[in-house]
Amino acid sequence: RPSRPSVEPNSTANLSRRSQPPPPPCQPPAAPHGPRDTMWHLVSKDWWNLWTAYTAAPTDPSLSSRLQQVRLGPHIPPRIGNRTLLVEGSQVLRPSLRYKKDFEYAPPLAWYALQAWYDGGPSINRVVVNVDGGCHVDLYPLCLNAMLCDKYGKPKPFQRETLISRTESVSTLIEDLCALVKVPPGNARLWSLSPPEHLLSRDILLADARLADGRVVMLEIMLQDGTWPRGEAAADADEAEMDPGHHPRGDGVAGDGIVGLHNLGNTCYLNSSVQCLSHTPILRDYFTSKHYLRDVNTTNVMGQQGRLARVYAALVCELWSGRKTNMTPRAFKNGIGKFNDQFQGYDQHDAQELLAFILSGLSEDLNRIHKKPYIEQPDSDGRPDRELADIWWRNHLQREMSIIVALFTGQYKSLLTCKTCGYGSARFEPFVFLQIPLPEDNLRSISLFFVPLDGTKAPSQYSVRVPKTGTVLDVLKNLITLFHEKTADHRGRSNTATTETECFNPELDYDLLLKNIAIVDVRDCRIQSITPLTRALTQVHEADVLWVYELDPPFEDKLESEEDLDGSRSSVSSASA
Secondary structure (H helix, E strand, O other): OOOOOHHHHHHHHHHHHHOOOOOOOOOOEEEEOOOOEEEEEEEHHHHHHHHHHHOOOOOOOOOHHHHHHHHOOOOOOOOOOHHEEEEOOOOOEOOOEEEOOEEEEHHHHHHHHOOOOOOOEOOOOEEEEEEEEEEEEOOOOOEEEEEEEEEOOOEEEEEEEEEOOOOOHHHHHHHHHHHOOOOOHHHHEEEEEOOOOOOOOOOOHHHOOOOOOOEEEEEEEEEOOOOOHHHHHHHHHHHHOOOOOOOOOOOOOOOOOOEEOOOOOOOHHHHHHHHHOOOOOHHHHHHHHHHHHHHHOOOOOOOOHHHHHHHHHHHHHHHHHOOOOEOOOOOHHHHHHEEEEOHHHOOOOOOOHHHHHHHHHHHHHHOOOOOOOOOOOOOOOOOOOHHHHHHHHHHOOOOOOOHHHHHHEEEEEEEEEEEOOOEEOHHHHHEEEOOOOOOOOEEEEEEEEEEOOOOOOOEEEEEEEEOOOEEHHHHHHHHHHHHHHHHHHHOOOOOOOOEEEEEEEEEEEEHHHHEEEEEEEOOOEEEEEOOOOOOEHHHOOOOOOEEEEEEEOOOOOOOOOHHHHHHHHHHHHHHHH
């Protein structure tokens, strides 16, 4: 790096002159940006302005320290930031960018120097093309997603984004792709996987090949025996192209998605989860249109290297193909079992656990971040919640960026406060599932039969609600309260009744009334024992039915009743006399 900032423009200018090739004699007069195939690197105009202001600032020749020279003018520019020129997560430029307003051109040698001095990026290079006799920089070349054909004729991920000028031929694209896999171009051919699938002729230009941005092409390499992996698939594709009623699998939404799924044992948990995800419109279109192929991450050790995404895409495309009204998701079930031993077999599982596994696996298989950086999350430090949440979200997107994150991920705030100093530290954690415990019912229902003292009356069935931690005494008190309400209700009630109140009637003498009833243990149609009032209800099973018998009043109560009766008779006799 030059010792003085003012020297940097001259250095880059010299490098620019060295990197300009002389125009070939057969070429038309060179355009301002050079002849055909001249490469230029784009630099953000915002950063370029900072750099030009920094290098144009006056310096004091008597100062030898670079830091002292910088103090006389603008601060040293930050790292080169070109991401603002690109579509997020892509090499494609944002629409409607203009030269001199949004970016500047730098020759390769000048760009390498600037990047070595200031770091940053990413590198964005474009070449000059010849169109209609004139030369101009092709800012928006064709962007294709290249797949590689396996030995079974199926596509597998290869190049996520391939940029090539529309003025090039299909043969040039084949040569570029073959160079990456180091095979002769003569032993390869190129397929367009856009509907209908067809083989691309080598001689036509890409502009005439009906290929649009984002389309998927597949490179097929000849086998060692001289045959092609898609030899039979090619004939099938020709037949499908002649049949206007045929809908190729996965090429789009042809049906309404109302397809029943058969259970494979106890797999209703799987069927319900799949139906919910299948009818999520954006996620459905993402898979049925094959856009997911651009994002398949085959190097992520946290995922399934794209296998889960492919098996799920096959299922969704089948559900929306319009060819079936019901189907058995056997292939998807087998795949899930291979990816996670927990879901092997045909036992019942929790639907939420399966849904969490599918979404987590799809997020990793489709994660656009291939190398996750380590990021230390900041403390709140008095920042507003909105600002802190944005920082946490941006940090999360530097490690996780997929359609699952876009559709299903949110943030929740957690606040930790020190009891000593009162300092509060806030965090905004990302989440996909927010697990909230259901409120527990502290009451339980007890079923019982009441057998009256009068043998001519049939037993009555009742149900009472008592605390789970209660005792048999609570059951009897609730039953007494229920009797009192039933007696006071002149409208009448059925023999089966339920009370959920824990408030006992203060007008009732429960101690006296409890002497007239008892809960007994009935087994084999015989009364075995009287259940103590202190017995805990935790010892009573949910399926148990209690038997309550009405008893004769105790002997002391009978004596008191007889004495009261005799006293009343004497009073009546004295009055008569």
